[in-house]
Amino acid sequence: MAKYSVLIVGEVGRGKSRLLAALVDAMVSLGVGVTVVDLAPERMGVGAKLRRYLRERPRYLTDEFRAPRLEARSPDEELKLADENAEKAAALFKRYMADPTPVLAVNDLTIYFHRGDPSLFWEAFSAAQVFLASAYEGTSLRDRGSGISERERRLLEEVKAASYVVAL
Template structure:
């Protein structure tokens, strides 16, 4: 087990990367639980950009922990998984645009009432069609930032739309703003023990 002290991530920007099934959402949920346990619940906003769990792929933080009920939890009513559910190029682009529109309103909501701690689950969904400057704007308002992002090879079918390449480039751009980057491909999120 690898020990991750939450007190050491306060005041820092952290990005959890990895392919499908590496434990990004699991580790994010454990970090959130520990932050709430330490008394930070009134200072936390979670923006959950993930669709519901599909097999072994991702899922919302609410599917991993009920602790989301104790923080400011923002999630779109509808969110699509474009590369795993779209049947063609047109449908994929439609889903990506709809996701970006839904998530934009959540980013605006955060910016109107920022908290010291911002946690984003599956920022990659927004990067299919969203503006990274909006995420960077939120990042600049948070003293502590924790996000997870898909960064792998298993989900790559985008029907020639360029969504996969765009997502990867924007994840790499976001990574340049981070203090800590954990690539879970070789470690796995379940191998972390999160404590104070």
Template sequence: MMRLKVDSLIGKRTIIIGDVGRGKTLLTLRIIKKLRELGFSNEITILDFAPSKILMGDIEAGGKLTDFGMKLNGINYYSDTIAAPRLTGRNVDEIIRLAQYNRVKCEALLLKFLENPTPILVINDITLYFQVGSLGLLPKVLGKASTFIANGYFGKSLKEDLGSGISRNERLMMMKLINFSDYVINLNEVDRVEVDC
């Protein structure tokens, strides 16, 4: 078990990583709840890059924070329709097309943040932005948010991409983001995280 004090994340860059079904979105939701309890509601922007929930056997993949019951009052929340390329693409071309579609949608959300930045930025499922391209707008975004919290896929369950290369690109960009981070919470290595103010 790991104990996480949310006030220690203020002014830091934190990345939450893990395989499908490890609780990345739920942990992010609990962190947001504690940030609100600490009085930061008006200082938070959330960019939700997650696709809608998809059932993978007996495990749910994806899911927006609002799918998990997040209340939006007082928080800048931006999202859009995002695809799950590896789970819904039928061939290499479709997987790449869906990943490029996601890139455009995510970039538009990042631009919304840059137009009206807040001290705290939370990104749910940042890996959807990383499936094609580079870090893109992320370094600029990191310069605007004094506190950055993001979660993203980092595992083996979604490795198969039909040779499209999106899994490799996603992993490389996640490694770069990890290198920019002050804290990395790897849910592949931790069974439970207790969240306190």
């Protein structure tokens, strides 16, 4: 398990990604190896990619992610988008674990929690000495009956129990 874990939580638009970027920049500037796994969807005004705020150059892994609760028109479509996100995110976590750095920083962690395998997440978490993440926690985004919001909340509580939590 990561020796140190900081989880930044809050509603949409509160500055979670900016704070995470500042923490990543500080670590990189000290010469610490950092891998960023960026799950932000950058859709419909939600989920800013971390590279927008970074000044330093950590190893940066990302893909194109969707915002299921905002984009989907039905519970089935919401699950389909969440499954696609989970598959892409799992590939990024596996890339990290194949060559881990001391610090793992995950932007928009809750995108993975919609449908991703929790054991894969905990494996990546455990491969890091320091884990940093931003995660949505709020009431403005609700699912369409798919259950992804409840799953997200439940898994986020587990990470919060293992982390120092910064609520914005």
